[in-house]
Amino acid sequence: MTQALEVAFRGATLLVVEHNQQPYVPMKPVVSGMGMDWAAQFAKLKANTSRWGITEIVIPTSRGTQGMVCLPLRKLPGWLATISPNKVKPELREKIIAYQNEADDVLWAAWQKQDARPYAVLPGQTLSAEQADELRRLLTEAAQKLPHAQQGAFLQRGWSKLKAHFGVPYREIPASQYSEAVSLIARHALESAPALPALPEARVLIPVADDFNLDEAKHHLIKAWSVSMLIGQEILACLHKRPEAKAFLVEIPAGNKNTPTVRALMPAQGDFS
Secondary structure (H helix, E strand, O other): OOOOEEEEEOOEEEEEEEEOOEEEEEHHHHHHHOOOOHHHHHHHHHHOHHHHOOEEEEEEEOOEEEEEEEEEHHHHHHHHHOOOHHHOOHHHHHHHHHHHHHHHHHHHHHHHHHHOOOOOOOHHHEOOHHHHHHHHHHHHHHHHOOOHHHHHHHHHHHHHHHHHHHOOOHHHOEHHHHHHHHHHHHHHHHHHOOOOOOOOOEEEEEEOOOOOOHHHHHHHHHHHHOOOHHHHHHHHHHHHOOOOOOEEEEEEOOOOOOOOEEEEEOOOOOOEO
16 A cells, blocks of 8 residues: 655645656546546546556545556656647636646655655756746647647657656756757657658858847747748757857758757857857
8 A cells, every 4th residue: 555645736635656666646636636527537548548557556545545546747747738728618727727837847846855866956056947948838839740649648758858868857957958958859859750841951140139039049040941840949959058159150951850050150259160
């Protein structure tokens, strides 16, 4: 019998339990906490047990021991992503979005605290909230470009790659490794991208003004050269590495999956390096 860790979240009490030395999440409290029908969601989980890896775990509760259907915590973000906020009752939309954005992080943090696992760096040296949200946005946008049936698995693999690479949940990645995390997501997206028409070779010089914005530069490239969003993410990762540059020369080779090259013109240099 497994003792459950109780975690308060958005007015509900969620649970985390250990199974085979891994954290699992009893799913009924999650579904009920979002205000959704458990029977319908249980049927969806049961219809694809191999994908979600659900298992029944006996857990002691205030009403005695209960067998509860549990999902590996690492797969929770992927499962949450299968729920479209636009297809639920309007009064549930805000809470469902909050679960998608926050629930896995809250449960991971509670699990780590209980498990006494150290941070890779001090908490103040991890990603900022904006950087962590940008990683989530990049991965989510890439997933949305895939067929709906592939999105959950894509997200699950993406989060797993980040955690395997850095050894911590993504919000605890060292801030100094932000560019590497962006690159990892971009590579994951490129590996999973459907076949696209080949792109022509493109070459563009981007001057860096005082109000230079990396996101605007990325979207400019995407619009001007029909570069896919996935390659645009790789460009963004390259630009982040040289924030002191005077200008950037971006060269996009022919072919839809070739990685662009970015050369930075530095203030003290007379040519590109």
